[in-house]
Amino acid sequence: MKRDVIHEFVRAVEGLGDKEYLYAVLLYNISPVIAGVKPASIITFNKAGRNLKLLWELYSGMLLKENRIKYFEISNTNFSTTLIFYDAVLLEKVLKDEEISNFYYELGYKNISDIEGMLYQMKFRYVGNCPHEMGVLLGIPVDDVREFMNNKSKKCLACGYWKVYNNVERANEVFKAYDHIREKAIYSIIKDAEI
Numbered sequence: 001m002k003r004d005v006i007h008e009f010v011r012a013v014e015g016l017g018d019k020e021y022l023y024a025v026l027l028y029n030i031s032p033v034i035a036g037v038k039p040a041s042i043i044t045f046n047k048a049g050r051n052l053k054l055l056w057e058l059y060s061g062m063l064l065k066e067n068r069i070k071y072f073e074i075s076n077t078n079f080s081t082t083l084i085f086y087d088a089v090l091l092e093k094v095l096k097d098e099e100i101s102n103f104y105y106e107l108g109y110k111n112i113s114d115i116e117g118m119l120y121q122m123k124f125r126y127v128g129n130c131p132h133e134m135g136v137l138l139g140i141p142v143d144d145v146r147e148f149m150n151n152k153s154k155k156c157l158a159c160g161y162w163k164v165y166n167n168v169e170r171a172n173e174v175f176k177a178y179d180h181i182r183e184k185a186i187y188s189i190i191k192d193a194e195i
Contacts, residue, residue, distance in 0.1 A: 005186055012190040022055040023063055024189045030085045031185035032178045033069055038139045039094045040086035042130065046079055053081050072119045074126050082126070084119065084137065091115055091137065103142050107133055135162060139174070143167075 013024045025043075032038035045052035060071075068087060075082040094100055095112050104112045112118045125131040135145040140162045147154060147165035156163040160175040 005183055008190060009186040012193040016193055018050070018055050019059045019062065020193075021050060022052060022059055024193070025052065026063060026085075027189060028182060028185050030069065032139075032181045033085055033087050033090075035181045036087060036090065037174075037177055037181065038087075039090040040084050040137045040139070042074070042082065042084050042134065042138060044075075044080050044082040046081075053079070056081055056083075072116065072123075074119070074123050074130075082130075084122075084134075086115070086137070088115060094137065094139075097142075100136055100142050103136065103146070104133065138162075141166065141171075144171075 009024075009028065013021055016024060027034075029043050030041045033041050045056045047053050068089070069085055070088055071083045071085045073081060073083055092113075092115060095104075095115065095118065101112055104118075109118065109121050122131065122134055122137070126134075132145060132149045135148070136142050143166045144162060144164055147156075148163055151165075154165065156165055158164040158168045158171060160171065161178055162171075164171040
C-alpha cells in the first residue's frame with residue numbers, strides 16, 4: 001500500500017474522538033475479514049500513545065454489534081490486550097480442511113471443529129509470543145506456515161503480509177486484495193472523518 005495513503009489516514013484519524021478513533025483503527029485492521037477474504041486478523045491494543053487498551057475496554061461493547069465478525073481475547077496483560085477477530089463461517093471452513101486439521105492435530109490440538117475451543121487452546125499456547133501455527137487461522141497457507149516453523153534458515157521467496165515460501169503468484173494476489181480492501185476502508189474512514 002502506498003505510504004501517502006497511510007499518512008493521509010493517520011492525519012485524518014488523529015482528530016477523531018476516542019470511540020471513533022478506536023473504530024477507525026479496528027476497521028482498518030480487520031477490513032479484509034469484514035470483506036470475507038481473510039478468516040481472521042489479530043490486533044494488539046496497548047497503552048502506548050492513545051491507550052487503545054483502555055479504549056477497547058470502554059467501547060468494545062458498542063462496536064461490531066451488528067456485524068458477523070466475532071472476537072476472542074488471546075492475551076491480556078497490564079500493558080496490552082491481544083484479540084483475534086474472525087469470520088466464524090470462513091474460519092470454520094479453514095478448520096474443516098483436511099490438510100489444516102491434520103496440521104493442528106500433529107501439533108497436539110484437540111477438537112478443532114469447535115472454534116472457541118480451538119481458540120482457547122491457542123490462548124494457552126500464546127505465552128509471551130504468538131504461536132506460529134496461528135498464522136493458518138489468519139489466512140496464511142499451511143505450507144508457508146510449515147516452512148516457517150520447520151526451516152527457519154530457508155530464504156523466503158517473497159515477503160508481504162507473511163513470508164512466502166510457496167506459490168508467490170497466489171500470495172501476491174492475496175496481498176493486492178488485502179491492500180485494495182484496506183485502501184477502500186481508509187478512504188471510507190477519511191470521508192467519515194471529514195463530516
